Structures are given as structure tokens and as C-alpha cells.
Amino acid sequence: MSSRFVDRAVIHVAAGNGGNGCASVHREKFKPLGGPDGGNGGHGGDVVLVVDPGVHTLLDFHFRPHATAGNGKQGRGSNRNGSAGESLELKVPDGTVVLTEDGEVLADLVGAGTRFVAARGGRGGLGNAALASRARKAPGFALLGEPGDARDLVLELRSVADVGLLGYPSAGKSSLISVLSAAKPKIADYPFTTLMPNLGVVSAGETVFTVADVPGLIPGASQGRGLGLDFLRHIERCAVLVHVVDCATFEPGRDPVSDVDALEDELARYTPALGGDLAAKPRVVVLNKVDVPDAADLAELVRADLTARGLRVFEVSTVAHRGLRELSFALAEIVERHRAEQPPPTPAKVVLTPKAVDDGGFSVLPDPDDPDGFVVTGARPERWVRQTNFGNDEAVGYLADRLNRLGVEEELARQGARPGSPVTIGGVTFDWEPSTPGVVGMLAGRGGDPRLEQSDRVSAAERKEARRRRREG
Template sequence: MTTFVDRVELHVAAGSGGHGCASVHREKFKPLGGPDGGNGGRGGNVVLVVDQSVTTLLEYHHSPHRRATNGRPGEGGNRSGKDGSDLVLRVPDGTVVLDRAGDVLADLVGEGTSYVAAQGGRGGLGNAALASTRRKAPGFALLGEPGWSGDVVLELKTVADVALVGYPSAGKSSLISVLSAARPKIADYPFTTLVPNLGVVTAGETVYTVADVPGLIPGASQGKGLGLEFLRHVERCSVLVHVLDTATLESDRDPLSDLDVIESELSEYGGLDGRPRVVVLNKIDIPDGRDLAEMVRPELEARGFEIHEVSAVSREGLKELSYALASRVAEARSAKPKAAATRVVIRPKAVDDTGFTVRAEGEGLYRVRGEKPERWVRQTDFQNDEAVGYLADRLNRLGVEDALVKAGARPGDGVAIGAEDNAVVFDWEPSLTAGAEMLGRRGEDHRFAEPRPAAQRRREREAERAEEQQG
């Protein structure tokens, strides 16, 4: 059964916003007391938060579909709907968030670091919030926006100071078990280590973490063995330690060729060329191993490597190694630039930025794209003529009608607002008015108008009957 997972594809869906409410205040002797519809609640977000107690992405491997709750709709009496609850997903320290194309969205390092993976939809405004001096009694409300939904990829890159790399059975697990309190599985067969193991080492005043990476073999960067699955875990390490087996039983291997193979695989993987290297010649407790270590040491020193001869069994040379690694880690930490003060970068929009674009597509079809027009379309109840009229007013004030005229649109041409797969298409009529005769100007309801004199109402009825007789 899988117990360690360091890469998953997560399907997240934020909550949708609640719809606004179209309501009229009613009380005795005052049946039409004005609009009192409340706003809809915001949809819940999906938030990733680093938790040090989490060490694997196994939970999301088994349950990859996660959804936040929706906002509640508004109600009469100026009661706003309840916001949806945020869904908080705990992830290990060092989790990288990517999109489907492989672009990095966030790098989550440090306890409590968070990232909103899916943004909840806005709640729709109720008719009380839409009322104004021109529109005293709106008979409609705005719909809530749908929350964002899509796929993100989570990759775990271990946060450690030192990475032990080498062939399978080179003694990396034994080494980390004696340097720290970690207790990885140790056996005398290849690929005993199936997951990265972390250990904490204290050397003087320096405390650092060591990662035991599963063994690499030739072709690991192309997917052979287990190396490719775990090479990402060495990316954050400040120091790379080559653990070379000086007592291998394989006749075609020796420490120098092993080092060349591992260096080649690290180079093929990329991004690790500038990391300091330390070479550990392991298993010198075996006579042949000590002899071979003495033979290859001059060649390794000629290549510029720092050499340590150690034995995980007799613990020879381990104290010197731990202090040498602590010194390397301290140098790497001091070389890192200090975190700069948080700066707020303000990028004002261009003077001629209208916030939308109009593009001709084929004969008699124009497409409008922009954050505001597309959001307004999503918020509109197209079953309500007054709401459609309100949308037309908003588009006109934004300048969409003028832009359509400049683009060559004519009355009756098709206008699509939004992307091709999710657009609202209508026949364009300049200065479109609401269709219902009961509505006066857009966004007005004659039921809230002041009563007219009886003589005026009588004259209007007579005129309507005369018109019907003539027709």
C-alpha cells in the first residue's frame, strides 16, 4: 500500500456566490414600502496552508476532488446571505503549486504559508443595494458568480540542508541513522529506501537537516529506477553529499565511476551545478574498502572535492563529517540574501485602457472580452427584462456601444460577450431598452410611482380604447 506520495493532481472547486434577493418591504397600510432585498453571500475559497505535521500528499492522492461551500442567497428585510466556508487543505512544507502546463503558481515554504488555489464567487447584490436616485425601486437582483474550478498540480520538494546521493546500497540510510535520530529501513539489497528520509543533526551550535534520497542509477534522469521520482527532493538542499561505496561487490563499479555516473545524472536533471559537493568514502571498516579509499582519494582531491573517509558501522570519521557539513550549511545560510521589506508595487492602468476589447469575428459577429463585461453577464438574470435593461445600461456606460460602432457593427449584428465556449450572444440594437411595457425607464417599476389623478387615468383609458377601435 502506498504510504508516501510527493506529486498529485488536485481538482479544486471554490464555492459559488449566493444570489441577491429582489424583495419589497410590506407592512400594514403600506404594501409597497421600498426595496429591502439583501445581498448574497460570498462563495468559500480553497486555501492551501503549510503544516509542519504533514509530510506527504497521500491524503490528496486518495481524495483528489475538493470543493468549498457556496454562499447563501440574500433574503428580504435587508438580510444578507451567509458567506461560504473556506476549505483549508493542509500541505507539507516545501509544496510547489503548478498549473496543468507546468507553470509555478506558488512555492509554499514555511509554517503557515498559504495560497488561495480557488477563489470563491462574489455574491449578487440585492435590489436594496441597487437602488439609487434614478432607480428607486429595482424589481430585480444580481446573480451570484460561480466560483473558480480547475486542476492544480502539487509537488513536494523536501526542505533540507544536506542531501545524501549515491548508488543503491551505498550506505546512505546507515549514515543518516548514525548522524541523526532518524531510523530509516536498512537492508542489504538495492532500493531498500523507497521514500526520502529526513534527519536532524546537531553539530556545535549549528542544527541542520539531512535528507536521504533513494538511490540513483544510470538513466535515472530519464526515468530508470526510482531516482527521477525523487531528484526534485535535492533541489532545495544547500549541500550535496556523494556517498561512495568503497566495498562494493560489483566488479564493474568503483568509487570514481560511481561519482561520474551520479554527477552525469544530476547534470541531466539540471539546476544543481552551483551546489557545493562533499564526497564521503563509506565502509572503510572493511579492509578492502579502506585500501580502495586510500587509492582513489588523491584523484578525488585533484578534482577539487572535499573528502571524508567514514564508517557507519564503527562510526569512524562521523564527528568530523558532521562538523564539516555544519560549516558548509552555515556558509550557505549566511550567503543567502536577507529578506527585503515587503514592497507594494502599484501598476496604474494606461490612460487609454477601457477594460475591454471588441474584435470582429467573421461576417456580422463581434466579440467583447473583458473582466467587467463578462462578470456583469454572469450576474444577469436574463429571464428578467428589467435586469437585461440594467445590463445594457452598464455596458453603455462602460463604452461598449461606442466601441461597437467604431468597430463597424450595425443594428442586428451578433454580439458575443465572453469566451467561445461560454459566451452570451445577442442581436445588437443600439441603446436597447427593456422589453416589458410595465417598465418605464430601465430599472424602474411603475408600481412605486406616485398615484396619478383620476381624470388623467380616465383620459388614458379612453385613448387606449380609441386606439384599439382604429386598429
């Protein structure tokens, strides 16, 4: 079976889940209750995409689209932490672009060894030994491990080539790349011979550059006609585009100028996913097959018209090897100029954006499905809910303490929540019961808390008694 070229694949990645923490109490002879000793759960493994120069197609993902990393192990007693889940590395070709299903670009993987974490593993839950404190000396619970990320991603390969060859089927692109480089593409005289991009390496003096041809580009390709739309992405990174025109075609209604116009129209209609403007790239026109007398005459006839448009024109023959040296050195000059204009590579930087002083890390909004309810969102409260074992009352109380310290109760009261109001956090809904004195005071109205009123009465009585003693003394 012949190998297949696949430059687009949809994959389903699932990182490993974190292991649960362990709730354990140390026991030995004469020490039946030696304190908590439950270990932490291990973190789940990541799913990572890694650029490998030895991989040239996304074929493996076409047949095996599901990728799952290992789960973290549960913690155990005697302070034994669970082992971390094994991460999964997926090898991808140089030039792979990672997108969401909606087309948002997440990563552009260029350069051997470039890595992208496609799905991050879940955190392991803390054991009761790590949860012990002066206020809670012997926790009878542990935190659950978090689930790992799971999502669908689109992988698209955009060839890393300096020169892109464009042209109608059978215009001679494959023949041109075979004589300019050592590439040996399949060549025949019928439409759509090339069903995958061919890449070749060209040496012109001291300059070495890569050339790729885009198969089957015909009018309507940018709207999905033919094969062109599938492969237009391969020219997004090119420094220069070369129109390869067949001057010896016998197809009615075809001539070099109309061919160039049709190809330019398709390029103008195509929107690169990586941004930029294809129309701004330098253009070169290759009038091919001038070894045929009629083709040579036609090339001479249209050369002035194309040159007047600001296009550099070269007459070549891949059969007779005419004009190839001039073409290769001209392309090398453009590529060198493009490389010189690129900013020098800089090491990746981590940008830390400080949070606002009043950013509590959560928000409280009215529940759109319940006029009396509220929805709490935020990374921390949602993570805490996922880590809570709601079958353990002590664990639920620990969750309530964490939410109180974060300020969730106070914000709920400020927005009008009343005892019994349904509150949803991370998909879990419960009836809210305020537990902190400050929040109770807010609900009773300023100065309306009976405990505050009682405190005021006691203070007044003490002041009255102090005045009486001073008079008597």
C-alpha cells in the first residue's frame, strides 16, 4: 500500500486525571491515634505536541485520532504520595498549526523540538496529612484529584518552504521542482497528477532554500473547488510565490496572462489563518515549456505585458534545462532579502500580568435559569468544588471555610442572596446558608444583628457602673 499524505487531522486529546488524596491515621502499638498520615495523589499526565524533523505528515493522527495520557495514582497511608501519571508526547511535522474547532489558532509549531501542551493533567488531591493545621489537627477527609483537560483540536500542516510554486494542473510545477532540486515527484501529462505538496531543496551559490508546489490550483479553489483550497495553506509561510505558466497548452480559452489573472484572483480571495496578506508577497512568473516553438513565440508575445505589471518574468524549459540557473539565483536573491528583513529570533518570554488589587479571583452573577439563584465562577472556587467529596461532612465544611476566606459569602450577601438561595459553583448547586458573623450582620441590616445590640447594651451598663464608682470614690 502506498503512503498517504495527510495535512489536516482532528484529534481528541485527554490528559490524565489527578489521583485522590488519602485520609489515613497513623496506628501502631501503644499509639492507636498517631495523627494523620495520608499522602497526596499524583498529578495526571499531560498531552504534549512536539515537532519532530523526521515526521512529514499527519497520517498517524488520521488513523489514531484519540490520545490519552496516564492518570495519577491515589495517595496512601504512611505519608506515601501517589505516583504521577505518564505524560504522552505526540510527534508532529515542522510547520504544524494547532487550532480549535472554531478556527482559533492556539499554537504555530515551527522548529525542531518546539512543544505545546495540548491538554494539561489534573492536579492530585491533598491527603489529610497536608490538610492538618492548628485549627484542624486530625482531618478526617482528603481532597479529590482534579480531572484532566479533554478537548478536540484541529491540526493543519503548513509547509515551511521559502518558495511556493503555483499554477494550473500540468503547468509543469512538478517537473520544475525536479530539475531545480533533487526531489523526484510523480510526473505525468494529465490533470491532478500531484495529490500532495512536493518539497525540494535548491542550492544557488551560497544560498540554500526550499521549494514547494501547490497542487491543483484552479479557478474556484478558494471557495472549495478542486484540490486548491486543501493546499493553499502551504504557501502561507513562503517568501516568494512563483506563477508557473504552461505556454504550450492547447486548452481553449487559456493563455499565460489569463492564467496569471485567475491565480491572482484565487490568492486575493484566500484568507490565511496565520494572518498576513498573500498579495504583499513578491511574485515571479515562469513561462514554461519554451522548448516548443509555438510556446516560445507566445512567451515572447506576453512577456512585455507581464513585465509592465511589475512582475519578473523568466522563460524556462525543464526538458532542455533552459533558464533554470537565472531563475534559481533570482529566487535566492529574493529569499535572502526576505530573511534579512526578518527580526532576529528571541527566546520565548513568559509574560506575567499582575492581578488587580481588588480581584478576588471569582465573580457572582444571577442565575439565568433561576430568578432566586446565583452562579459563582472562578478558577479557584470551581477547582475547590471539584476536589470536594460531598459525602463527607467535614470535607464540605472545609469547602465552606475556603469559600468564606475568599469572600464568596460576603459577595453573595451584598448581591441580595438570602438563606436558602440556590447557589451553583462548578456545576454543583446547593442551598446557601450563611455561617460567618459578618455576613449574618449584613443580612440583619446595619446595627440590626441581636448579638451586636446585646453587645451595645453590655457596654452601656459597664460605662454607667464606672461613672457611679467614680462619684462614690
